[in-house]
Amino acid sequence: MQISWRQYLTLKLAKRNAIFSLGISIGKHTHYVVGLVKQGAEVYWAHACQFDITSFKSEFSLWVKANNLAGTPTYISYTESYYQLLQVDRPDVEENEVHTALQWPLKELLTINNEVAYDYFDLPVQISGQHKINTVAIEYHHIESMSQLMLDLHLDLKQIVVEEIATCELVHSHSEAVLTLVQELSGEICLTIIKDNRLYMTRRLRGFDNLGQFSPDELRMGIIESLCIQIQRSLDYFSNQLRQPPIKHIFLRLPIDHQDIIAEDIEKVIDMPVSLLTPAIAMKIDININDFSLNALGAAMIALHKSNSRSTHEAA
Numbered sequence: 001m002q003i004s005w006r007q008y009l010t011l012k013l014a015k016r017n018a019i020f021s022l023g024i025s026i027g028k029h030t031h032y033v034v035g036l037v038k039q040g041a042e043v044y045w046a047h048a049c050q051f052d053i054t055s056f057k058s059e060f061s062l063w064v065k066a067n068n069l070a071g072t073p074t075y076i077s078y079t080e081s082y083y084q085l086l087q088v089d090r091p092d093v094e095e096n097e098v099h100t101a102l103q104w105p106l107k108e109l110l111t112i113n114n115e116v117a118y119d120y121f122d123l124p125v126q127i128s129g130q131h132k133i134n135t136v137a138i139e140y141h142h143i144e145s146m147s148q149l150m151l152d153l154h155l156d157l158k159q160i161v162v163e164e165i166a167t168c169e170l171v172h173s174h175s176e177a178v179l180t181l182v183q184e185l186s187g188e189i190c191l192t193i194i195k196d197n198r199l200y201m202t203r204r205l206r207g208f209d210n211l212g213q214f215s216p217d218e219l220r221m222g223i224i225e226s227l228c229i230q231i232q233r234s235l236d237y238f239s240n241q242l243r244q245p246p247i248k249h250i251f252l253r254l255p256i257d258h259q260d261i262i263a264e265d266i267e268k269v270i271d272m273p274v275s276l277l278t279p280a281i282a283m284k285i286d287i288n289i290n291d292f293s294l295n296a297l298g299a300a301m302i303a304l305h306k307s308n309s310r311s312t313h314e315a316a
Contacts, residue, residue: 166297279297
């Protein structure tokens with residue numbers, strides 16, 4: 001576990017009702033935890049810590065108990081190594097029967113041999129003549145053990161999601177479609193197209209997981225060009241196949257030193273503004289966002305946007 005004494009004492013002395021939400025990123029080797037704090041109308045990122053997967057259960061339990069976090073709304077997001085995301089034909093059944101009907105096509109398509117927990121979400125738009133849905137499957141024992149831990153710690157587990165859904169929360173305020181390139185540490189680049197907090201398409205870009213090992217000159221010897229080809233294919237698919245208005249902005253956040261250079265070169269090749277993805281939330285914590293998990297932050301921010309949605313409905 002890595003957390004500074006200042007962060008520990010701040011959380012230790014905080015009043016229970018100041019903790020707005022916890023976001024937990026379940027990674028291959030490391031689990032990350034984000035704590036959002038609310039003071040008046042302001043919600044900000046105040047706590048960030050990480051736990052080795054081998055000691056997560058014991059150390060996270062001690063951390064929660066020491067800081068009196070029982071009852072805190074908690075959101076979990078799994079990283080790519082834990083799940084399979086597949087697009088399948090929507091079963092021709094009543095809405096309340098869709099989940100049950102999916103077990104048969106998933107049984108044929110999944111490469112997971114153990115019992116799985118699965119769910120689905122609809123696509124905002126379809127290719128003409130198709131009726132697809134996105135399905136997510138995770139080995140059941142992962143869900144069961146994590147849910148039981150939250151129950152044992154009296155944390156209020158609100159939702160379990162995956163990276164692509166957590167990323168939607170990071171660009172929640174954009175009403176026009178944006179393309180994002182986000183990479184977790186030791187993971188592959190996740191390309192998503194998001195509009196109005198809805199996931200229109202997603203792809204994993206294979207072969208770009210070691211970008212941090214290359215110098216700027218090496219990146220410019222074909223690597224950035226290959227990345228731009230993948231981006232352009234996704235932009236074309238969104239505009240031509242899904243018949244949506246062209247995307248006008250790309251957001252990028254990669255855990256490498258040269259992401260500014262990559263952003264600049266993509267902007268030149270694609271001829272579109274490219275910005276580093278900076279979540280729309282105040283930070284009162286001394287961390288390098290490139291070395292932490294945006295997946296955990298996105299999970300925690302689900303609570304923020306659910307709260308804003310409730311406030312809007314109440315005002316109406």
